[in-house]
Amino acid sequence: MRPTKKQFAGIVAATTIGAAILYRLRGSTDEEPSAEPDAEAAA
Incomplete structure (x- = not known):
């Protein structure tokens, strides 16, 4: 069975x-905590 699109x-x-x-x-x-705010801002 192939899945549909x-x-x-x-x-x-x-x-x-x-x-x-x-x-x-x-x-x-x-990683260092300083990387977290950047990741949240990008999301």
């Missing part, structure tokens, strides 16, 4: 959002 778009969006959240969580723990 809508399903595929949803999967891509969910994956992108999940990756972005993981990246921000990792960045906030690994």
Whole structure:
């Protein structure tokens, strides 16, 4: 079964959002606190 375009778009969006959240969580723990306000302002 191939996903429809809508399903595929949803999967891509969910994956992108999940990756972005993981990246921000990792960045906030690994990097200096000074990097956090810039990340929040860009989002």
